[in-house]
Amino acid sequence: MSQIALPLVVRRRGDPARIVLGNANRHVADALQEPAGWPFGTAVLLGPPRAGKSLFARWFAASGQGEAIDDADRLDETALFHRWNRAQEEGRPLLLTARAPAWTIALPDLRSRIGAALTLEIGVPDDAMVADLIEAHAAQRGLALGEGALTYLVPRAERGFAGIERLVAAIDRLSLERKAPATMSIWRDALAAVMGPEQQKLDFDPPN
Structure with missing residues (x-):
């Protein structure tokens, strides 16, 4: 993950503030x-x-x-x-x-x-940057996404900075509400919460 030091942005606990750099x-x-x-x-x-x-x-x-x-x-x-x-x-x-x-x-x-x-x-993040942003927002929240999370989430996530932030926030909220680790059922429900009916189609027709 490529980053530069900034006064305030997604951060890992104990690390200086960073912003994720990518194609956008x-x-x-x-x-x-x-x-x-x-x-x-x-x-x-x-x-x-x-x-x-x-x-x-x-x-x-x-x-x-x-x-x-x-x-x-x-x-x-x-x-x-x-x-x-x-x-x-x-x-x-x-x-x-x-x-x-x-x-x-x-x-x-x-x-x-x-x-x-x-x-x-600032443009639209590509898949690599979406993955980095998801990881960075999760790290900021101290949220463990679980194995396979990026493979599942990246193709389905909204290609926008605010949408990616909302997705990770929804995963965190559902994980806390259910007192359960973030696994596929939570990823799926978080996507549905932030993206609505479009996500249902993706789940029936997953990307290659």
């Missing part, structure tokens, strides 16, 4: 380590909920390489434009995070500045 976000980690190459010293990070945008922003700010503004798409546009200007005057790289799809900006001056920035987007 490795390019983001690489770009954040080279802010000198950003156009006008600015990068915009887009991504779905729970994909780690805020965590990347915290890591970047903590690294001392520049300033990060999380949820920039929710801020007053005039105030954000002033902060962009201040970062330019100080020569400090500026990372902005926003929700995907593309951020819509009404203020023309701000829109032109943001439009010229480097755009980074």
Whole structure:
């Protein structure tokens, strides 16, 4: 499992905080380590909920390489434009995070500045990253998934960061409620709880 140190994310007990890297976000980690190459010293990070945008922003700010503004798409546009200007005057790289799809900006001056920035987007995790995320969330909860869990869960899990987190939370909850280890009956019921009728079809027509 490939990881980088971050201020807050899924963690193993006693280990420093980490974020799981994979196909969907490795390019983001690489770009954040080279802010000198950003156009006008600015990068915009887009991504779905729970994909780690805020965590990347915290890591970047903590690294001392520049300033990060999380949820920039929710801020007053005039105030954000002033902060962009201040970062330019100080020569400090500026990372902005926003929700995907593309951020819509009404203020023309701000829109032109943001439009010229480097755009980074967190993508959809592939099977290898889904497996790593399931393992990482389980480790954070101290949850033993049981033998064969990834083989069963990965092909059936939602391909989204929030969905993967909900799945592991459901497995943990059911295991605690039933006072039983997480085995196939719990995996199946957790999938049904978070994915609904789609999971029933998968169970009758399992992937090769």
